[in-house]
Amino acid sequence: MTDKDQRISRKLVTIAALSLGAGVIGYFGGYAFGETSVETGYELSMSVIIALAVAVMYLTTAGLVLVGTAVPKFGENVLNVEDAEEIEEMRAMVLNSAFALGSWGAALLVIALAEPAGPISPLHSFLVSAAGIVLGCYFAAVSYRHSDELMMAVNREAAVWAYGLVFCVIGGWAMAAHADLLAPPAPLDVMTGFYALVLLATCIAAGRRGMLKLR
Amino acid sequence: MENRLKYHREQHGWSQGELARRLGVSRQTINAVETDKYDPSLPLALRMAKLFAVSVPDLFVDHWEPGDDDDD
Numbered sequence: 001m002t003d004k005d006q007r008i009s010r011k012l013v014t015i016a017a018l019s020l021g022a023g024v025i026g027y028f029g030g031y032a033f034g035e036t037s038v039e040t041g042y043e044l045s046m047s048v049i050i051a052l053a054v055a056v057m058y059l060t061t062a063g064l065v066l067v068g069t070a071v072p073k074f075g076e077n078v079l080n081v082e083d084a085e086e087i088e089e090m091r092a093m094v095l096n097s098a099f100a101l102g103s104w105g106a107a108l109l110v111i112a113l114a115e116p117a118g119p120i121s122p123l124h125s126f127l128v129s130a131a132g133i134v135l136g137c138y139f140a141a142v143s144y145r146h147s148d149e150l151m152m153a154v155n156r157e158a159a160v161w162a163y164g165l166v167f168c169v170i171g172g173w174a175m176a177a178h179a180d181l182l183a184p185p186a187p188l189d190v191m192t193g194f195y196a197l198v199l200l201a202t203c204i205a206a207g208r209r210g211m212l213k214l215r
Numbered sequence: 216m217e218n219r220l221k222y223h224r225e226q227h228g229w230s231q232g233e234l235a236r237r238l239g240v241s242r243q244t245i246n247a248v249e250t251d252k253y254d255p256s257l258p259l260a261l262r263m264a265k266l267f268a269v270s271v272p273d274l275f276v277d278h279w280e281p282g283d284d285d286d287d
Contacts (some may be wrong), residue, residue: 020243086232086242150244210252211243 007082008214014077022060026053043116051112051192058105058195065098082215093151096143100136107132108195112188154205161201169197217276220247225265238262 001009030052037044042208068075069091079094107129112118114125144155160171165214170193172183177184185193206212224234224245231245238245240259247253254275255263264271 082232082242089232089235090241139227148240148244149259150241150247150253153253208252209247210250211247 011077011214017120018064018078025035026056028135040119041116042118045117045186045190047192048112048117049187051108051188054192054195054199055109055112057199058101058108062098062102062105065094065101069095069098080215082210093143093146096139096146102138102158103136103139104195107136108191111191150209154202154209154211157208158202158205161204162198165197165201166194169193216254217278218244218248219274219276220263223269223274224249226267227267234266237266 025149030049034044036042068079069087072087075081076084079087081090110120110125110132111129113120114122120128136175144152147155170190172195173182173185173189176182203212224231229237231242231249235242235245238259244253244255244259248255259273260275264274267274
């Protein structure tokens with residue numbers, strides 16, 4: 001087994017262990033929140049549950065990247081890099097990208113937990129969420145400025161894919177709802193759709209450039 | 216587009232990281248170019264050619280010939 005194979009195997013084991021841990025915490029966290037909801041009377045609809053799951057995905061990714069960047073020796077085992085030095089080389093871009101993901105994830109979490117689904121008043125939820133989105137856009141812009149041409153190309157391609165996916169999925173859903181074939185999307189579904197489809201678009205764009213292959 | 220970046224890099228005994236540092240790009244960019252997943256911009260292609268003291272067509276091979284796109 002070559003050094004590279006060993007590194008990739010170690011990375012796979014670490015990622016699998018972390019995913020398992022996150023899954024267990026998520027399961028019990030969700031269960032506890034569900035129990036609390038029954039006691040407090042919060043109305044957890046499927047839209048809210050899916051929005052929370054997507055928000056947690058953003059927050060978990062942001063947290064992992066932040067810790068990986070802060071401790072490059074750990075980061076080289078969980079991020080798609082060759083070694084700790086590569087994290088140092090991309091620090092500014094990666095850090096700001098993680099801040100953006102975190103801000104956006106928090107924004108979705110807060111808007112999903114607006115009353116009656118959660119304890120936050122709708123106005124406060126909206127204001128905090130809007131601030132999170134604006135802050136996320138700021139960090140994303142800073143990250144973009146620190147990107148090299150490949151990352152910029154991937155960003156642009158992801159934006160094109162995201163537009164197409166949003167048009168097809170959200171637009172298609174709206175069309176079907178208008179024709180009385182489906183129930184119309186709830187406003188939160190539209191929001192979650194943007195988040196999930198942007199993530200999918202980014203994976204497609206990165207995958208086409210071979211950037212999802214473990215290194 | 217086919218390219219000989221890896222060949223020239225190895226001729227100089229440089230790692231992908233070393234080449235990336237010299238060109239001011241990320242290692243991922245070098246990796247993506249070498250594996251034909253990404254065609255670099257013209258400025259970067261020119262910088263690569265200058266660094267290896269070769270011409271751009273020596274580094275990036277395009278098999279297109281004039282007349283290839285003609286219908287008849």
